[in-house]
Amino acid sequence: MTNAQLEIQIILSLVAVACALPGVFLVLRKMALISDAISHSILPGIVIGFFITQDLASPLLILMATLTGVLTVVLVEYIQKTGLVKEDTAIGLVFPALFSLGVILIARNAGDVHLDVDAVLLGEVAFAPFDRWMYNGIDMGPRSLWMIGTILSVSMIMLILFYKELKIATFDAGLAASLGFTPIGIHYGLMTVSSVTTVGAFDAIGAILVVAFMIVPAACVYLLTTNLKKMLVGSSLVGIFASITGYWLAHALDTSIAGTIATVLGLLFFMVYLFAPNKGYISQWYKTKQQKTEVAMLVFMLHLANHEDERERNINHLQEHINWSKQRAKKVLRLAYQNNMIEVKDEVINLTEKGLAFTEKAISYISDNKNSELEGIKQNFFLFRG
Amino acid sequence: MVDYTLQIITLGTAVLGALCGMLGSFAVLRKQSLLGDAISHASLPGIAIVFLVLGVKNNNGLLLGALLSGLVSAVFIKGIISKTHLKSDTALGVVLSTFFGFGMLLLTYIQKLPNANQSGLEKYLFGQAATLLASDVWLMSSIAGIALMVVLLFWKEFKMVLFDADYTTTLGFHVKFIDTLMTSFIVIAIVMGLQTVGVVLMSAMLLAPAAAARQWTNKLSTMVFLAGIFGATSGVLGTAISASANNLSTGPVIVLIATSFVMISFVFSPIRGLLFRQIKLWNNRNDLKLMKTLLFMYNIAKNHENISHPHKIQLLNNFQGYTRKSLKSLESEELIVLEKGDWSLTEKGFHTAKNLYTNQS
Structure with missing residues (x-):
């Protein structure tokens, strides 16, 4: 591993963490797409800043771009507040307009601008180690390393200082306001941090990967835990893992680093989406299926409870009374049998004591929705959980 | 004379604008505005895979790839929203x-392939209306x-699905x-528009005409029709403007024109527009001030036997809400009578003020 490769991986990991921290809050606050909007609409800010300074790494340019990012948020919120269009439409109107403005500004001055729309959108981290920061003639390392490092430290400090406020404002804005915090201030603080991070990251990894780095790790971790601290740490780790895996994969395939990392993130998300315990696709599918059987079992037991006549409860006549397929009937019976809810005697199905008690409890639960009586059986049945 | 290529491009952007406006209306009303943004970005791998696997550079083949990958992405989005607790x-x-x-x-990856002549794939990123051919326009049309026809x-x-999906289900x-x-x-x-305005700006093509049209009407048919007109107009104007100047790419210009339609609609729409709303607000405020003045007068006048007993205007001085103009307009509504520095309530004015709090109309 050469020095440049190491530096690239460090830069990518720092960007991943810097994006993951605000990303978690964006996802929790249902504002994930604002990162997409910001990452596109900083273009005119970058272009205008570049016209003034002629230097892609100048602080003024970063300031201009951040201002455009915050302006995007303000515009989106203003349009939302008028109530003329739905909220997502507001986002969809603002950022293409600003992006178009940026593209036109670049195209009109194509001759004397060393700035490419591709570069802004896609980024090229492979060149990052060549843009070095010289201080008094001493090589201090890649410039983007310093930039993203600074941004990360600032947002870390902000996070630690305002963790409590952020948490309350995210989960209960009303409570936060009544406790005397200003949700608006926290909101704009978060938006500013997101803008600064996007700006700091764009020239290394491009606008689209910023979106991937902000949203995908947070979305992955949100399927695995609901603890905020775990989410913050987890999404940072997911980001770092994807960066390093993606970097080496891109190295092997000779493809765009940003694109490959986004692909790795996508695959990770897909795996989590499928296999996450409790919240993943498969466990949800299993849960739904199980609930269906349990409802059927309950219906079946009600049927048993309501019919004194032995003929009605004969195992061979079940088909006439409850119109279930054979397989389904078997599954329901097995579930009931395994839980000792029923017993079969001389081809007649009887409710056991436990079965009778369960049926009564379940009915009273369904009719008056009181939770307490079911504590004992809750563990065994999905039906009564959440 | 406008040359043939420009005619083709103009026609193409006009048809595209109309198509996007029409279908965008449904997206906007279903709160799926940003679905367009996601799908347009997600169509990129489809284009690349078709090129990579089949080696075709045929435009229709690539569009088919984009379409498939767009549909796959739509399925994924639906799956994530319905199966997990993640929000849209x-x-x-x-x-x-x-x-x-x-x-x-x-x-x-394609770029690095030794024998790949991949020029032309990039145009889907940012769109190049200039590459529209007559056959493309035919396809679009x-x-x-x-x-x-389907609509x-x-x-x-x-x-029905737009406005009440549950009710529609119950109807069978x-x-x-x-x-x-x-x-x-x-x-x-979305896929049709990729070649013209590109992945990034496609969502605006879909949204902006519909959002503008929404401001002028509460009727779906009118909205869809208007959105089509707005879309087509932005297409034509955008092409014309970008053709008249150097270095102006068509896509962004079309988007900016569509956005300006939205802004104009936001401000000037007579039903929902901001200007109209502001004027209404001012009128209400003026009305309220007049009524306040009248009520103040009523409170003075009710202590006298003759309600039309004249009072000095100076009496109103410790009530801040009145101006010469507001007194004039109260007089023009025959609520008070002004006479040299004096004012007196009319019968009508007295009753209006008396019923101010009880009479809701």
Whole structure:
């Protein structure tokens, strides 16, 4: 591993963490797409800043771009507040307009601008180690390393200082306001941090990967835990893992680093989406299926409870009374049998004591929705959980 | 004389604008505005895969790839929203960024292939209206025709699903089918626009005409029609402006024109517009001030036997809400009578003030 490769991986990991921290809050606050909007609409800010300074790494340019990012948020919120269009439409109107403005500004001055729309959108981290920061003639390392490092430290400090406020404002804005915090201030603080991070990251990894780095790790971790601290740490780790895996994969395939990392993130998300315990696709599918059987079992037991006549409860006549397929009937019976809810005697199905008690409890639960009586059986049945 | 190429391009952008406006209306009303953004980004890997696997550079083949990958992404988005507790914004963001990233991976891979003549794939990123051919315009027009027919055919169903999906289900309509049909046509419209305005700006093509049209009417048919007109007009104007100046790419200009339609509609629409709303606010405020003045007068006048007993205007001085103008307008409504520095309530004025709090109308 050469020095440049190491530096690239460090830069990518720092960007991943810097994006993951605000990303978690964006996802929790249902504002994930604002990162997409910001990452596109900083273009005119970058272009205008570049016209003034002629230097892609100048602080003024970063300031201009951040201002455009915050302006995007303000515009989106203003349009939302008028109530003329739905909220997502507001986002969809603002950022293409600003992006178009940026593209036109670049195209009109194509001759004397060393700035490419591709570069802004896609980024090229492979060149990052060549843009070095010289201080008094001493090589201090890649410039983007310093930039993203600074941004990360600032947002870390902000996070630690305002963790409590952020948490309350995210989960209960009303409570936060009544406790005397200003949700608006926290909101704009978060938006500013997101803008600064996007700006700091764009020239290394491009606008689209910023979106991937902000949203995908947070979305992955949100399927695995609901603890905020775990989410913050987890999404940072997911980001770092994807960066390093993606970097080496891109190295092997000779493809765009940003694109490959986004692909790795996508695959990770897909795996989590499928296999996450409790919240993943498969466990949800299993849960739904199980609930269906349990409802059927309950219906079946009600049927048993309501019919004194032995003929009605004969195992061979079940088909006439409850119109279930054979397989389904078997599954329901097995579930009931395994839980000792029923017993079969001389081809007649009887409710056991436990079965009778369960049926009564379940009915009273369904009719008056009181939770307490079911504590004992809750563990065994999905039906009564959440 | 306008040259032939420009005619083709203008026609193409006009048809595209109309198509996007029409179908965009449904997206906007269903709160799926940003679905367009996600799908347009997600169509990139489809284009790259078709090129990579089949080696075709044929435009229609690539569009088919884009269409498939757009549909796959729509399925993913639906799956994430319905099966997990992640919200639609996160689902869109995840699909958008990862599909696009995968597309970039494939594109850069294609670029490095030794025998790949891949020029032309890039145009889908930012769009190049200038590459529109007569055959493309034909394709667009036939798709627009089909879309129009489907919309007319399923008008009633679309309308019901838009406004009350649950009710539609109870009436026995196959909501899932109608839903899929609508989403599919939105994806088709997006794919048609990729070549002209590109991945990034496609969402605005879909949204802006519809958002503008929404401000002028509360009727779906009028909205769809207006959105089509706005879309077509932005297409034509955008092409004209970008053709008249150097270095002006068509896509961004079209988007900016469509956005300015939105801004004009926001401000000047007579039903919902901001200007109208502001004027209404001012009128209400003035009205309130007049009534306050009248009530103040009433409180003075009611202590006298003769309600029309004249009082000095100076009496109102410790009440701040009156001006010469407001007194004049009260007089013009025959609520008070002004006479040299004096004012007196009329019979009508007295009763209006008396019933101010009890009479809601």
